[in-house]
Amino acid sequence: MAQTKQQRLIMRTVILAVLVVAIVYTIFTSATKEKVAVLSVGDKAPDFTLVDLNGEEHSLSNYKGQGVFLNFWGTWCKPCAKEMPAMDRQYEVFKDKGVQTLAVNIAQSDFEVQRFTDQYGLDFPVVIDKTKSVMDAYNINPLPTTMLINPQGKIEKIITGEMTEQDIAAFMEQIAPE
Amino acid sequence: MNKILCTCGHENPKGTVLCGSCGRPLTEEASNQKLVDMRYEGSARRSQTFNKSIIDKVWNFFSSVKVGVSLIVIILVAAAIGTILPQVFYVPATGEAEIAAYYERVYGTFGKLYYQLGLSDLYGSWWFQTLIGMLGISLIVASLDRVIPLYKSLKKQRTRRHESFMKRQRIFGIGENALGENTFAKSEEKLKSLGYNVKREDGAVLGEKARFSRWGPYINHLGLIIFLFGVMLRALPGFYVDETMWLREGETRAIPETPGYYLKSDEFILETYDKEKADEVFNDAIERVGTIASNYQTDVVLYKKPEDALPGQTDKLEEVKKDSIQVNEPLKFEGFAVYQMDFRLDELRSMQFNLSNKATGESLGDVSVDLVEPEMSYDLGNGNKVELLGYYPDFTGFENGEPQTQSPIPNNPAFLVKMTTPETPKGETSFVAIKQTVEPFGENKYKLEFNNVETRDVSGLTIRKDKTLWVLALGGLIFMIGVAQGSYWNHRRIWIHETKDGHIAVAAHTNKNWLSVKKDLDQVTLVANLPPYIDQHDLEALEEKKDGEKSS
Numbered sequence: 001m002a003q004t005k006q007q008r009l010i011m012r013t014v015i016l017a018v019l020v021v022a023i024v025y026t027i028f029t030s031a032t033k034e035k036v037a038v039l040s041v042g043d044k045a046p047d048f049t050l051v052d053l054n055g056e057e058h059s060l061s062n063y064k065g066q067g068v069f070l071n072f073w074g075t076w077c078k079p080c081a082k083e084m085p086a087m088d089r090q091y092e093v094f095k096d097k098g099v100q101t102l103a104v105n106i107a108q109s110d111f112e113v114q115r116f117t118d119q120y121g122l123d124f125p126v127v128i129d130k131t132k133s134v135m136d137a138y139n140i141n142p143l144p145t146t147m148l149i150n151p152q153g154k155i156e157k158i159i160t161g162e163m164t165e166q167d168i169a170a171f172m173e174q175i176a177p178e
Numbered sequence: 179m180n181k182i183l184c185t186c187g188h189e190n191p192k193g194t195v196l197c198g199s200c201g202r203p204l205t206e207e208a209s210n211q212k213l214v215d216m217r218y219e220g221s222a223r224r225s226q227t228f229n230k231s232i233i234d235k236v237w238n239f240f241s242s243v244k245v246g247v248s249l250i251v252i253i254l255v256a257a258a259i260g261t262i263l264p265q266v267f268y269v270p271a272t273g274e275a276e277i278a279a280y281y282e283r284v285y286g287t288f289g290k291l292y293y294q295l296g297l298s299d300l301y302g303s304w305w306f307q308t309l310i311g312m313l314g315i316s317l318i319v320a321s322l323d324r325v326i327p328l329y330k331s332l333k334k335q336r337t338r339r340h341e342s343f344m345k346r347q348r349i350f351g352i353g354e355n356a357l358g359e360n361t362f363a364k365s366e367e368k369l370k371s372l373g374y375n376v377k378r379e380d381g382a383v384l385g386e387k388a389r390f391s392r393w394g395p396y397i398n399h400l401g402l403i404i405f406l407f408g409v410m411l412r413a414l415p416g417f418y419v420d421e422t423m424w425l426r427e428g429e430t431r432a433i434p435e436t437p438g439y440y441l442k443s444d445e446f447i448l449e450t451y452d453k454e455k456a457d458e459v460f461n462d463a464i465e466r467v468g469t470i471a472s473n474y475q476t477d478v479v480l481y482k483k484p485e486d487a488l489p490g491q492t493d494k495l496e497e498v499k500k501d502s503i504q505v506n507e508p509l510k511f512e513g514f515a516v517y518q519m520d521f522r523l524d525e526l527r528s529m530q531f532n533l534s535n536k537a538t539g540e541s542l543g544d545v546s547v548d549l550v551e552p553e554m555s556y557d558l559g560n561g562n563k564v565e566l567l568g569y570y571p572d573f574t575g576f577e578n579g580e581p582q583t584q585s586p587i588p589n590n591p592a593f594l595v596k597m598t599t600p601e602t603p604k605g606e607t608s609f610v611a612i613k614q615t616v617e618p619f620g621e622n623k624y625k626l627e628f629n630n631v632e633t634r635d636v637s638g639l640t641i642r643k644d645k646t647l648w649v650l651a652l653g654g655l656i657f658m659i660g661v662a663q664g665s666y667w668n669h670r671r672i673w674i675h676e677t678k679d680g681h682i683a684v685a686a687h688t689n690k691n692w693l694s695v696k697k698d699l700d701q702v703t704l705v706a707n708l709p710p711y712i713d714q715h716d717l718e719a720l721e722e723k724k725d726g727e728k729s730s
Contacts, residue, residue, distance in 0.1 A: 021317075109551045
């Protein structure tokens with residue numbers, strides 16, 4: 001008697017718990033679907049290969065063991081242009097400390113990118129994602145977006161919007177190998 | 179301790195109204211009724227019996243039909259309110275702040291509240307989803323709470339019921355046994371020929387037909403639950419994709435959300451009905467409207483990157499197939515479908531300029547600038563050269579003397595150029611935009627004049643994948659089976675037995691369509707000489723009517 005009652009309570013608890021978990025999960029995923037990219041902090045950064053203006057290939061896997069400051073940008077995007085000189089200065093500081101800077105332009109012409117890098121005197125490699133496939137793999141929506149990738153190849157932080165030079169320095173410090 | 183022991187010896191769970199075995203009324207209330215309430219066979223609905231822990235209370239809440247109906251009403255009202263103002267995806271604004279501002283600007287305080295309450299994205303709002311989830315729980319709990327006791331009591335039912343049960347059935351008759359032992363044999367035979375399942379005991383017959391129709395509502399609920407489960411799956415990765423992409427003629431682009439697929443547009447085609455060729459009946463319409471589109475089409479090539487290639491490596495793409503995407507005829511691959519949804523005609527692709535001497539008008543040659551991949555410099559021969567210093571695809575004006583572009587799309591291209599000729603070896607700088615030429619460093623001898631453009635079309639495509647469709651279809655099918663089961667079949671039972679004093683008692687019950695069960699019983703009565711029956715429901719109604727007349 002007491003046993004069947006006990007069983008019934010367990011049964012009811014299990015059924016309600018399963019339903020509540022399913023519903024909460026559904027609501028949570030659909031609520032966060034649009035705002036958070038498919039990639040999130042802690043995920044492995046997907047490898048890619050893109051060609052820079054000199055025809056050189058750059059793969060994320062080339063920088064294994066280093067931190068990678070991965071910046072997505074476009075020449076028409078004003079906040080992108082504004083943070084570029086600061087990024088370039090910090091690149092010079094951190095390149096020997098094991099932090100690589102890589103700027104990915106979204107599907108613009110070689111001409112525009114070349115003129116831009118000349119104008120700002122950028123020294124870090126700038127690659128162009130002609131088919132937007134890397135943009136798609138990283139689910140980039142607003143520009144600029146910056147991914148901090150740690151020496152283990154995991155995404156440490158995702159920054160959307162403009163950064164100050166202080167921000168950039170702190171972020172690079174964060175992903176510098178020990 | 180909580181069991182009710184019936185005089186027939188059957189143990190019933192607490193809360194039982196009619197004994198599960200013999201049908202004796204077990205409560206005071208039931209014994210005082212003329213007719214018994216046959217819902218759920220008088221079995222104990224579990225929710226009403228245990229009400230101890232929190233879990234039990236929650237369970238009981240969801241088990242209530244009133245709660246279920248209230249949830250449905252609330253959901254309907256919310257959905258109705260959701261139609262008052264347009265939903266977010268119809269609003270010409272992107273980004274949260276912009277959308278919020280739009281609702282407030284256009285619809286005032288009501289619009290602001292509407293947005294804040296999540297009514298502007300009803301299906302996406304957490305509280306609406308919570309309501310749907312609660313409805314799902316209600317469906318499951320309420321069904322379990324009813325179907326299990328009902329199943330048990332129908333399974334356990336005895337052939338011989340207690341007289342008090344028989345007497346309280348709506349259709350009941352008692353009288354002489356005209357045929358003696360033969361009554362039961364003949365009844366059994368006739369009931370069988372009418373399609374009844376017959377159980378026979380000493381001096382008692384039970385004919386039962388279409389018991390499965392009692393499960394109709396529960397099967398129907400099961401279908402709904404499967405349907406809701408399918409909708410839930412859409413939130414999980416890999417089950418549902420609904421993306422859009424713009425693809426220009428000649429462009430190759432990664433298809434969003436697909437595993438390494440790329441799409442190249444060869445051509446976008448817009449065809450209209452031709453008055454000459456179309457059937458004569460359409461002429462009026464064509465004349466009235468002007469042009470009527472007959473075809474929207476994008477000719478595409480589908481590529482897949484090799485297994486080992488990384489995103490960005492597009493030099494080794496493998497062609498999968500060529501296809502023409504038309505409205506309702508999507509490109510299909512690996513569970514994905516790419517639909518023709520939208521288009522933009524005549525986006526600038528390249529611009530032709532002519533270099534000429536301003537004074538003499540002498541032409542030194544043409545320059546064609548590819549707006550997708552402009553070159554650094556263009557050699558016109560004979561020492562004439564045009565160098566591109568800057569390209570501003572969507573020129574909006576100058577800021578601190580610097581030309582600005584607001585997007586990477588060539589909506590309003592502008593160029594900063596340096597023209598070099600044997601006469602002007604140092605070069606002359608000019609800013610060339612559509613209908614605008616600026617010579618920043620003084621009067622030039624040569625000019626670059628806009629000549630001609632080439633354009634291309636842009637296709638708006640939608641990428642869909644829906645692995646939940648078959649779940650939704652299955653849910654819908656089961657739902658309909660449940661509806662049919664409960665509507666087109668009726669659960670009928672006819673009891674015939676001998677009373678202690680040698681009379682014959684008959685009773686019948688059905689969950690709907692009483693006329694038919696009476697017809698069945700009439701046929702059995704004829705064959706087995708059963709006593710005549712009365713419909714006590716009619717009797718009750720008649721009495722009520724009389725009472726009403728008296729009091730008035």
